[in-house]
Amino acid sequence: MPDFRTIAANGIAIRAAIEGQGPLVVFVHGFPESWYSWRHQLTPVAQAGFTACAIDVRGYGGSDKPHPVEAYDLETITKDIAGVIAALSPNEKAILIGHDWGAPIVWNTALLFPECVRAVAGLSVPYVPQGEVSLLDVVTEVFTKNGRFFYQVYFQDEGVAEAELEKDVRDGLRRFYYAIAGEAPDGTWPPDKKHGDSLLHRLPNPDPFPAWLTRADEDYFVAEFEGSGFRGPLNRYRNHRRDHAFLTPFRTRTIDQPALFIGGERDLVLKMFPGVDLVAMMKPHVPNLRGAHLLPGVGHWTQQEAPDAVNRLLVDWLKGL
Numbered sequence: 001m002p003d004f005r006t007i008a009a010n011g012i013a014i015r016a017a018i019e020g021q022g023p024l025v026v027f028v029h030g031f032p033e034s035w036y037s038w039r040h041q042l043t044p045v046a047q048a049g050f051t052a053c054a055i056d057v058r059g060y061g062g063s064d065k066p067h068p069v070e071a072y073d074l075e076t077i078t079k080d081i082a083g084v085i086a087a088l089s090p091n092e093k094a095i096l097i098g099h100d101w102g103a104p105i106v107w108n109t110a111l112l113f114p115e116c117v118r119a120v121a122g123l124s125v126p127y128v129p130q131g132e133v134s135l136l137d138v139v140t141e142v143f144t145k146n147g148r149f150f151y152q153v154y155f156q157d158e159g160v161a162e163a164e165l166e167k168d169v170r171d172g173l174r175r176f177y178y179a180i181a182g183e184a185p186d187g188t189w190p191p192d193k194k195h196g197d198s199l200l201h202r203l204p205n206p207d208p209f210p211a212w213l214t215r216a217d218e219d220y221f222v223a224e225f226e227g228s229g230f231r232g233p234l235n236r237y238r239n240h241r242r243d244h245a246f247l248t249p250f251r252t253r254t255i256d257q258p259a260l261f262i263g264g265e266r267d268l269v270l271k272m273f274p275g276v277d278l279v280a281m282m283k284p285h286v287p288n289l290r291g292a293h294l295l296p297g298v299g300h301w302t303q304q305e306a307p308d309a310v311n312r313l314l315v316d317w318l319k320g321l
Helices: 042-047 074-088 102-112 135-142 160-167 169-179 215-228 231-250 278-285 307-319
Strands: 003-009 012-019 024-028 051-055 094-099 117-123 259-264 289-295
Touching: 003 074, 012 042, 012 074, 024 074, 024 102, 042 051, 042 307, 051 074, 074 094, 074 102, 074 231, 094 102, 102 117, 102 231, 117 307, 135 231, 160 169, 160 231, 169 215, 259 278, 259 307, 278 289, 289 307
Parallel strands: 024 051, 024 094, 094 117, 117 259, 259 289
Antiparallel strands: 003 012, 012 051
């Protein structure tokens, strides 16, 4: 296990798992995960000559968990990341790597705090600047108004998704993780889910689970969410309109740091809007993108499903900075 530190940043306490010495690399996880999602990356990155630091995002695990919804907007969370950099690397810029929600967090930290960020990598979620309306309004128009289920719409009502996921944390995590993993057959996430269905409705609980998530891994995640609950993690989804208003003035600004994108060919995030190539959309806004890699057979949980491939790409990129 890595060394754990509690870092004071942006008025809260953030738990960090740290290995190695050298330039700082901060790993930022997504939903519903933890620092532990980067368990396969910390040692290789540390051995490559870096300080590898994986945090629990606010609301998760060992970090503070403010109650208000607005405590989880991107304006606030990017300040958390800048605060972690200031605490651990006060005289040098840091490199950021994020997955799922962690990707928009690190993309936007690089955008908003270029004085703190040397380079940035996103896994699963490409960088796309704000459009004319928020993502929530887009998916409401495309999905909800046509009677179709969209998980981020389902997450909007406080307490609803919390109750479903906290009823049986192990069962809920297994179903959610599997439904968007690379091993799940097409249609495991039912394409005909209807607005009004619950998140876990018709999602299977596989036995056995794919080998990338061992029983010990599962036990760790379950213990973390049994301790923290899901309100903080879900509050991140409840800030789409607030984020849109905050980020709209920056929509023409580019992310100019050296960048990297890694995704999975079977990741449903990249297929969310059929016919829309999110990776191609990203490239004009990230002019120093040094690679955009899609890993065959890999689903949403990029660095957990394919740690060796991800580590090779990350370490090569880091050494080339």
